[in-house]
Amino acid sequence: MRTLDPRQIFEQSALEVRGDGKAGGGLVLAFQSLAALFSSLPNMHVQEWPFFSSARRGANIRSFLRVSAKPIDVGCEVTRPVISLLMDEVTGKTVDFAGGVPHGGTFVLNTRRTPEECAKHFHLSGRVMTVPGDDIGTRYLKHPIGNVSAYVAMTEAIGGLEFETVVGTFLGQLKKRRIPEVLLERNREALHATKESIQVGVFDEARPGDHATTVFTGYGELPIGAQTRLRLSQTNHTAAFARSGFRLLFNDPNKSCTGCSHCITNCPEGIIRFQPDEERGVLVTGADVSAFCKLCGECIAVCPEKLFTEGKYEEVWDETVTEARS
Amino acid sequence: MSSFKEIALKDSCFRAGSTLCPGCMESVAFQNIGRVTDNGVKTIFTIGTSCAEVSTLAFPNVVAWGRGDDSSDDFGKSFSILHNVFESAPTLAEATRDVADALMDCGALDRKVQIISTGGDGGAFSIGLRTLLHTIHRRARVTIVILVNEIFANTGFQYSPATMPYADTSTTPAEGAPGNMNPPLDYIHLAIAAGAGMVAQLSPAHGKMFVKAIERSLEVEGTAVIFVPAPCISGWKFEDGQTVELALLGARSGVFPAFTWERGKGGSVKDCSIEASERPDVVDFLAMQRRFAHLVQRDKVTGEVKPKPGREQDIENLKGWVQGNVERMYSLANLK
Ligand SMILES: Cc1ncc(C[n+]2csc(CCOP(=O)(O)OP(=O)(O)O)c2C)c(N)n1
Numbered sequence: 001m002r003t004l005d006p007r008q009i010f011e012q013s014a015l016e017v018r019g020d021g022k023a024g025g026g027l028v029l030a031f032q033s034l035a036a037l038f039s040s041l042p043n044m045h046v047q048e049w050p051f052f053s054s055a056r057r058g059a060n061i062r063s064f065l066r067v068s069a070k071p072i073d074v075g076c077e078v079t080r081p082v083i084s085l086l087m088d089e090v091t092g093k094t095v096d097f098a099g100g101v102p103h104g105g106t107f108v109l110n111t112r113r114t115p116e117e118c119a120k121h122f123h124l125s126g127r128v129m130t131v132p133g134d135d136i137g138t139r140y141l142k143h144p145i146g147n148v149s150a151y152v153a154m155t156e157a158i159g160g161l162e163f164e165t166v167v168g169t170f171l172g173q174l175k176k177r178r179i180p181e182v183l184l185e186r187n188r189e190a191l192h193a194t195k196e197s198i199q200v201g202v203f204d205e206a207r208p209g210d211h212a213t214t215v216f217t218g219y220g221e222l223p224i225g226a227q228t229r230l231r232l233s234q235t236n237h238t239a240a241f242a243r244s245g246f247r248l249l250f251n252d253p254n255k256s257c258t259g260c261s262h263c264i265t266n267c268p269e270g271i272i273r274f275q276p277d278e279e280r281g282v283l284v285t286g287a288d289v290s291a292f293c294k295l296c297g298e299c300i301a302v303c304p305e306k307l308f309t310e311g312k313y314e315e316v317w318d319e320t321v322t323e324a325r326s
Numbered sequence: 327m328s329s330f331k332e333i334a335l336k337d338s339c340f341r342a343g344s345t346l347c348p349g350c351m352e353s354v355a356f357q358n359i360g361r362v363t364d365n366g367v368k369t370i371f372t373i374g375t376s377c378a379e380v381s382t383l384a385f386p387n388v389v390a391w392g393r394g395d396d397s398s399d400d401f402g403k404s405f406s407i408l409h410n411v412f413e414s415a416p417t418l419a420e421a422t423r424d425v426a427d428a429l430m431d432c433g434a435l436d437r438k439v440q441i442i443s444t445g446g447d448g449g450a451f452s453i454g455l456r457t458l459l460h461t462i463h464r465r466a467r468v469t470i471v472i473l474v475n476e477i478f479a480n481t482g483f484q485y486s487p488a489t490m491p492y493a494d495t496s497t498t499p500a501e502g503a504p505g506n507m508n509p510p511l512d513y514i515h516l517a518i519a520a521g522a523g524m525v526a527q528l529s530p531a532h533g534k535m536f537v538k539a540i541e542r543s544l545e546v547e548g549t550a551v552i553f554v555p556a557p558c559i560s561g562w563k564f565e566d567g568q569t570v571e572l573a574l575l576g577a578r579s580g581v582f583p584a585f586t587w588e589r590g591k592g593g594s595v596k597d598c599s600i601e602a603s604e605r606p607d608v609v610d611f612l613a614m615q616r617r618f619a620h621l622v623q624r625d626k627v628t629g630e631v632k633p634k635p636g637r638e639q640d641i642e643n644l645k646g647w648v649q650g651n652v653e654r655m656y657s658l659a660n661l662k
């Protein structure tokens with residue numbers, strides 16, 4: 001399969017890039033650094049902006065970037081990116097990060113999985129690059145934050161950039177954000193460590209109709225009050241706000257819940273499950289984890305019996321689910 | 327009055343799926359207010375612009391309010407929300423009370439309603455101080471809940487008149503400067519002086535006291551004002567799972583002591599001694615938040631919190647402010 005060369009594209013017209021991730025996951029910094037990197041090159045035109053609502057940490061956000069050797073005369077959001085980044089696997093469950101990417105485009109994913117697995121799961125046709133950014137973040141920055149690696153992978157996807165400039169630009173952006181010197185050093189190490197961890201492959205897994213750009217044609221005929229009904233929070237599964245890779249666990253085999261109710265009254269989401277109990281008043285039986293738990297950890301902190309814990313959680317990629325979606 | 331556990335079992339009208347930050351205290355406050363108001367009386371909320379409104383109500387975000395899945399025929403379970411801006415929340419509540427009273431008087435409404443206004447500290451103390459004081463002064467029979475996270479959180483963590491000394495905010499940066507140098511507004515005293523029937527400073531971390539205060543606020547004569555210290559995970563910059571701990575530590579160390587007061591009866595400071603030696607050290611409160619990272623540091627080996635070199639005097643000043651704050655609360659408790 002013929003893959004599209006990003007460098008050729010920005011010589012002639014605008015290279016369009018898009019990223020999907022979670023608020024607080026560093027997507028904005030990665031894109032701002034890419035923009036700064038290209039702005040530092042002679043005769044480059046750059047356009048970059050993040051797109052988010054007032055939804056907070058953990059909510060899906062997008063970033064856009066246009067780079068061109070010629071003046072850029074559009075300002076709308078990018079719908080057909082040649083390079084598309086998925087910063088967080090969980091975001092990929094609710095957003096089609098590959099939407100509108102042409103055949104032969106580049107897909108960059110921050111994941112532990114291989115390019116092949118990703119191509120099969122998301123039905124990708126083009127160049128697939130993966131980087132285990134969260135692991136690199138955990139190792140060097142003591143935090144599963146993948147933006148350092150995602151940024152490096154994006155620069156590799158574009159190609160032809162001086163690595164020292166790549167590193168220097170990112171650190172420059174951190175300095176602007178008043179990041180202390182020790183952390184800058186660790187970021188430098190993480191940037192250097194990323195290069196060897198990038199995996200690349202070319203695949204042709206997209207089926208006809210996959211990732212077609214959808215055009216919003218309106219809601220159609222709506223009953224009175226429908227506007228509100230369309231966006232009731234019960235359909236907003238904020239469990240996706242939780243840190244990826246972890247989940248809340250509840251374990252009380254000996255019924256040691258004292259019924260103190262602290263988890264119930266301190267849960268910001270009000271999702272603790274309980275039943276009335278003669279002896280204790282209340283018996284807690286768990287929480288609605290899969291739909292709404294943002295994993296804030298308050299129940300873990302307040303339970304005197306330590307019945308709540310946080311556990312590692314790896315999303316199983318069930319291919320039948322993707323089939324059904326597409 | 328219901329017991330704490332009875333309240334815990336109630337059906338809150340604030341539900342999951344809001345877009346507030348994970349662990350936001352504003353969310354916890356709404357959950358509990360939602361439970362307390364499941365008391366068989368229709369509630370009318372007027373909610374001023376703040377994180378708690380924008381992330382639970384404002385377009386294009388979701389609506390995180392509702393009780394049950396069907397539209398309720400049960401008047402006592404039902405509630406309404408009047409959407410408005412910062413400074414209007416208290417006055418709109420007051421107007422709603424007037425209309426409800428007029429409807430009751432002419433027999434058009436045969437059951438009572440309870441009215442709760444909510445908003446943030448920026449909305450209440452900067453943008454809307456005038457209307458807040460006005461409503462209190464008019465003795466409107468409403469409850470005003472103010473979520474005090476000491477910043478304008480929704481717009482990016484700018485200083486508010488409730489910001490504590492030395493805090494790093496986006497408009498009082500701790501870069502080449504010590505952070506916020508403006509002593510906070512004495513809002514509790516202001517509310518009392520303006521004529522409030524009841525004033526409290528409590529967060530849901532003080533579970534029983536908090537729900538009791540909300541319950542009581544719905545009954546008292548005149549305006550009840552409840553200030554809810556609300557640790558803000560994104561603005562105060564602390565680790566996950568520390569919201570409740572910080573709310574307790576902040577109260578116990580004297581930054582925002584738990585306080586309840588009623589006109590004619592006086593009040594009390596709870597869970598916070600007037601003697602500094604009997605309170606948790608405020609530096610432990612500071613060390614948990616990156617908005618004070620310029621002041622203190624924690625020794626990695628011993629875990630001990632120390633002032634950063636050159637910041638000793640700042641810490642002393644801050645401790646002095648805290649002591650003054652606690653003493654002031656004790657003296658306010660003596661007012662009748
Ligand atoms: C009339 C008007 N002015 C300004 C704004 C912008 N704005 C929205 S929320 C907010 C901050 C409110 O701060 P606070 O009341 O403390 O609530 P918090 O977000 O901290 O909960 C501001 C300034 C607005 N929405 N409308």
Ligand code: SF4
Pocket residue numbers: 056345346347349350351352377378381475479480557558559560561
């Ligand atoms: S920014 Fe602060 S107040 Fe706003 S939702 Fe987040 S934690 Fe709550």
Ligand SMILES: [Mg+2]
Pocket residue numbers: 446447448473474475476477478479486
């Ligand atoms: Mg505020």
